[in-house]
Amino acid sequence: MKDLIIIGSGGLGRESVWTAERINAVNPEWNILGFIDDNIQVQGKLIDGYRVIGTTAAVVKYPDAYYVCAVGSAKIRNRIIKKIKSIADVKFATLIDPAAVFGKDRVQIGEGCIICANTYITLDIKIGSHVYIGANSTVGHDSRIDDFVTVYPGANVSGSTYLGSGCEIGTGSKVIQGLSIGMNSIIGAGAVVIKNIPQDCTAVGVPARIIKMNRNI
Numbered sequence: 001m002k003d004l005i006i007i008g009s010g011g012l013g014r015e016s017v018w019t020a021e022r023i024n025a026v027n028p029e030w031n032i033l034g035f036i037d038d039n040i041q042v043q044g045k046l047i048d049g050y051r052v053i054g055t056t057a058a059v060v061k062y063p064d065a066y067y068v069c070a071v072g073s074a075k076i077r078n079r080i081i082k083k084i085k086s087i088a089d090v091k092f093a094t095l096i097d098p099a100a101v102f103g104k105d106r107v108q109i110g111e112g113c114i115i116c117a118n119t120y121i122t123l124d125i126k127i128g129s130h131v132y133i134g135a136n137s138t139v140g141h142d143s144r145i146d147d148f149v150t151v152y153p154g155a156n157v158s159g160s161t162y163l164g165s166g167c168e169i170g171t172g173s174k175v176i177q178g179l180s181i182g183m184n185s186i187i188g189a190g191a192v193v194i195k196n197i198p199q200d201c202t203a204v205g206v207p208a209r210i211i212k213m214n215r216n217i
Contacts, residue, residue: 001031003065004093007056007080009035012132014048016070016114019095026098033065056080059088066093068112069130074150074166075184081112081130081148092129110147128165140177152189164199173208184214 004020006013013035020030034053037043042052054061067090071077084090092112096102102121109115110129120138121127128147133139137151140159145151149163152171157163161175164183169175175193182199191208200214 001028002093003033003062004030005033005053005059005062005065005067006035006050007037007067007069007084008071009037009039009042009045009047009052010071012072012114013037013070015116016068016095017048017050019097019114019116022098022117023095030066030093033062036067056084057087059084059090063088063090066091068093068095068114070114072132072150072152074132074148074168077130077132077150078148078166116153122159134171146183186214 006016020032023029032050034050036054036056036058037052038055045052069077069080094109094111094113096115097117099117100115100119103123106123107121108126112130114132116135118136119133123141125139125143127145130147131145131149133151134153136153137155139157142159143157143161145163146165148166150168154172155169156174158175158177160178162180164181166184167181168186170187170189172189173187173191179193179196181197184200185197186202187193188204191204192206193208197203201210202212202214203210
């Protein structure tokens with residue numbers, strides 16, 4: 001079994017432990033060492049049976065472990081990964097829940113990804129690194145998802161869609177076929193995207209409309 005450390009001890013961190021445990025129930029793969037978190041108040045705490053074993057600086061103590069960043073915000077996740085890479089040359093795990101459905105030979109998934117239960121990822125799809133796809137989401141054929149994208153639970157991304165690096169697709173939102181969402185843009189919960197969305201903006205509503213421009217990472 002490979003040692004696994006979860007970056008972030010919040011809700012998504014706990015869900016990621018649960019996902020690793022579900023993977024182990026099918027095929028023992030991960031020896032979960034615990035969490036690392038830069039929140040000083042949680043240091044040493046036991047969370048769902050696993051201890052917070054240090055801050056991000058602790059990666060130097062566990063050079064053989066695999067890491068996955070369980071932070072929902074694409075922007076913050078990007079910053080954390082950059083920080084960790086500046087500290088040490090680490091290995092990243094990809095956690096795919098056993099209940100995820102995808103075309104195994106026709107979907108490329110990068111390192112450091114979290115693919116949750118009951119997701120449907122069909123055919124000829126390319127997913128970058130450090131991507132989070134929440135439970136009950138769908139990604140249609142021929143889509144491309146760049147690094148650090150967050151697809152929150154219950155979102156539907158139709159076929160031939162492009163999601164730019166660092167964008168966030170809100171809970172229960174829908175993106176119709178053949179569109180692109182620019183890098184670092186945010187689609188609000190429940191929105192329906194019917195036209196291309198440029199980079200660095202927030203769009204909400206039905207149909208989705210841009211309400212503000214965002215600052216770059």
